[in-house]
Amino acid sequence: MVEPVFEIYGHPFSSYTWKALIPFYALDIPFTFHEVMPGGDDLVSSASPLGKFPLLVDGNSVLFEATVIIEHLAATLPQARSLIPADPAAAVEARMLDRVFDLSIQGSSFPVVAAYMASPDNPDQAVIVKARADLLRAYAWLERYLERKPIPAEITLVTCAAAPALFYADWIEEIPASAPKLRQFRADLLALPAVARCVDDARPFRGWFPPGAPDRD
Numbered sequence: 001m002v003e004p005v006f007e008i009y010g011h012p013f014s015s016y017t018w019k020a021l022i023p024f025y026a027l028d029i030p031f032t033f034h035e036v037m038p039g040g041d042d043l044v045s046s047a048s049p050l051g052k053f054p055l056l057v058d059g060n061s062v063l064f065e066a067t068v069i070i071e072h073l074a075a076t077l078p079q080a081r082s083l084i085p086a087d088p089a090a091a092v093e094a095r096m097l098d099r100v101f102d103l104s105i106q107g108s109s110f111p112v113v114a115a116y117m118a119s120p121d122n123p124d125q126a127v128i129v130k131a132r133a134d135l136l137r138a139y140a141w142l143e144r145y146l147e148r149k150p151i152p153a154e155i156t157l158v159t160c161a162a163a164p165a166l167f168y169a170d171w172i173e174e175i176p177a178s179a180p181k182l183r184q185f186r187a188d189l190l191a192l193p194a195v196a197r198c199v200d201d202a203r204p205f206r207g208w209f210p211p212g213a214p215d216r217d
C-alpha cells in the first residue's frame with residue numbers, strides 16, 4: 001500500500017480544520033490525520049506565528065492557513081485545479097468571498113465563543129450584541145450577493161470557506177427568514193457528502209461549543 005503523501009494536523013470540531021479537510025474528502029486525496037488540541041502539539045505550536053491549526057505537511061513543506069492549504073492543492077494537484085477558478089477575474093472574486101466567510105462570518109462568530117470561554121456564566125453582553133449585529137449585517141450582504149449571483153454548491157475555495165463558517169455562525173445567530181437564499185445555500189452545502197462527513201465527525205464534540213450547541217444541522 002502506498003503511504004499518503006499529505007499529513008493534516010487539526011481537530012474534527014474545528015471550523016478551519018473542516019475547511020482544509022473538505023477538498024481532501026471531496027477529491028478523494030489520501031492523507032494521514034493528526035488530531036490535536038490547542039497548544040498540545042509541538043509542530044502546530046511552532047509552525048505558525050500563533051500556533052493555530054490546521055496545518056498541512058507535504059514533504060518538506062509545512063503550510064498553515066486553511067486558504068493557503070486549498071491554494072496549495074489547486075496549484076499542485078491536477079484534480080484540485082477547479083478549487084480556484086481558471087479565469088483570473090473570477091479567481092479574484094472567489095478570494096474576496098473566501099475573505100467574507102473567514103473575516104465577516106467566522107470573524108464575527110469567534111468573539112461570542114471567546115466571550116463564553118472567558119466567562120461561561122457571565123459572558124460580556126456588549127461583545128455578544130455587537131457580534132450578532134455584525135453577523136446579521138454580513139448575512140444581509142450575502143443574501144444580496146446570492147440574489148445577484150448564485151454560488152453553485154460545488155467544492156471550491158468559496159464553498160470550503162462558506163460551509164464551516166455558516167454552519168457555526170447559524171448556531172450563534174440563526175440565519176433569519178429574511179435571508180432565504182443564504183439559508184438554502186447553507187442547507188445545500190451541508191448536503192454535500194464531504195461537508196456532511198465533517199459535520200458527522202464533529203457530532204461527539206458538540207458539548208464543547210462554549211455558548212451551548214443548539215444541535216441544528
Ligand SMILES: N[C@@H](CCC(=O)N[C@@H](CS)C(=O)NCC(=O)O)C(=O)O
Binds near residue numbers: 016052053054064067
Ligand atoms: N486563519 C487561520 C485560523 C485558524 C484557527 O483559528 N484555528 C483555530 C481552530 S478553528 C485554532 O487553532 N484554535 C486554537 C488556538 O487558537 O490555539 C486559518 O484560516 O487556518
